[in-house]
Amino acid sequence: MPELPEVETIARGVHERVRGDRIAEAWFSSFPQPFKTPPGQQAAGLEGRVVLGVHREGKHIVVELGNVGGVPSHPFDSAQGRLRHKNKDVARVGHPDGGLGEFDSQPEAQWIVHLGMTGRLLVTAPDVPIAAHTHARLTLASGRELRFVDPRRFGRLEFRDLRRGVGFSATGAEPLTIGAEAFAALFRSRKLYIKAALLNQTLLTGVGNIYADESLFRAGIRPRRRAGRLTRAELERLRTSLRGVLQHAIRLGGSSVSDYVDADGVRGFFQLEHHVYQRTGLPCLRCATPIRRILVAGRGTHYCPKCQR
DNA sequence: ATATGGCCCTGGTTGC
DNA sequence: TGCAACCAGGGCCATA
Incomplete structure (x- = not known):
């Protein structure tokens, strides 16, 4: 059951691995349960966009997305994708800050992932077998995939277009920083x-x-x-x-x-x-x-x- | 406004 | 041993 520390760990891990990568294609399962935004709308919003960064808000993972036509600030070398994927130090080569630094361009949209009870957000090579209860697969320009797997379907996936609405913000106070x-x-x-x-x-x-x-x-x-x-x-x-x-x-x-x-x-x-x-x-x-x-x-x-x- | 309880889901565990 | 009933709980919603 992912709580703040697990979500923080996952958000950091996904950030390190997919920052600067582009979403080439998005696929969603036909289950209605995990989607706060209709899957078709999510796919249309995600495809072509660049991942600017990933962070945690409460128990939510927020993926900040850049514009469709833009050039990623740290283009992923698909030939080196796997090497970077397996070695965090190598993965940091293209990201001098190596952490949750400032975005290089303004986010235009957000993909918000809540893991619920049993949700997992995985960065995999494309040939890794599709796990049961996979509800989302984002194919990245680097060749890897970002997958959302959730047997119990208590998790939620949401897409927000920041040009048409406000960004995600958690409802309560942050327990790490509250006075x-x-x-x-x-x-x-x-x-x-x-x-x-x-x-x-x-x-x-x-x-x-x-x-x-x-x-x-x-x-x-x-x-x-x-x-x-x-x-x-x-x-x-x-x-x-x-x-x-x-x-x-x-x-x-x-x-x-x-x-x-x-x-x-x-x-x-x-x-x-x-x-x-x-x-x-x-x-x-x-x-x-x-x-x-x-x-x-x-x-x-x-x-x-x-x-x- | 505040508080409570039912519901959604599947997999692992328990009990007969 | 085998199978069914039960339990786990985050967030949302209806209800008090």
């Missing part, structure tokens, strides 16, 4: 459980079930505390715990239980050392009390009854 004052204000006088509040994407964006449970454990707060009843000190512990666990997971390259696959299609199974998540009945790593599992906001919720008050 103490703004964080406390999010929960003030709210009656819902703090666990439910952390999952609410209109308050904070990017936090899912794993990091909600883990940050509450690290902050020593029970998931069924009412959000508005937390003290200022508890909120500050929660903010720093959340930021810390997210940053840690990003450093590890994202963590997940079963569905995370990195942009290369290589299983990036960097399972974070979860303290409570899916450790029901196992001893708490801090005090050895068995971890308890309850249901909050329809989600499995794990906590230590002794460490969390």
Whole structure:
């Protein structure tokens, strides 16, 4: 289940691999489920456009696209495509910044990918077999393909023409950068459980079930505390715990239980050392009390009854 | 306005 | 052993 750290890792990986490449052809499956924009409209908007960059907003991957007729700032050498594809250092040769630097031209459109529960965004060689539940295939000028695979179809694909509308922006605050004052204000006088509040994407964006449970454990707060009843000190512990666990997971390259696959299609199974998540009945790593599992906001919720008050 | 619960989906796990 | 029922949950929508 991709949350902020997994999506960040995937966005960075895709950025490094496809920046400067051109979308030659776009194919979409006939399932209606994953498409916020009709597939035909997405294909028409994507074909011919240049990928200026890829970044994360909340749990969304935003692909910034340049104009149809333009020349890519860093044209991809198709003969070297595979070599670059397999070696990150080589891939950086054409991109001195090597990261999420400024665009070289103004984005005209965006392709927005939400991975849902089981979505994967892969950069592959064209001869890699098509996985089951592949819903999108973008053939790139370099010869490689950008594929979207999603068995459960909880993911979403959207195309935005920036000349006709506004760009994508996440609904909630970024947990990595939000300050103490703004964080406390999010929960003030709210009656819902703090666990439910952390999952609410209109308050904070990017936090899912794993990091909600883990940050509450690290902050020593029970998931069924009412959000508005937390003290200022508890909120500050929660903010720093959340930021810390997210940053840690990003450093590890994202963590997940079963569905995370990195942009290369290589299983990036960097399972974070979860303290409570899916450790029901196992001893708490801090005090050895068995971890308890309850249901909050329809989600499995794990906590230590002794460490969390 | 705020909060809750049902629904969409398939694959892996559980239980008989 | 085999098969069916069950469970997982992010986001959206209807409802209270």
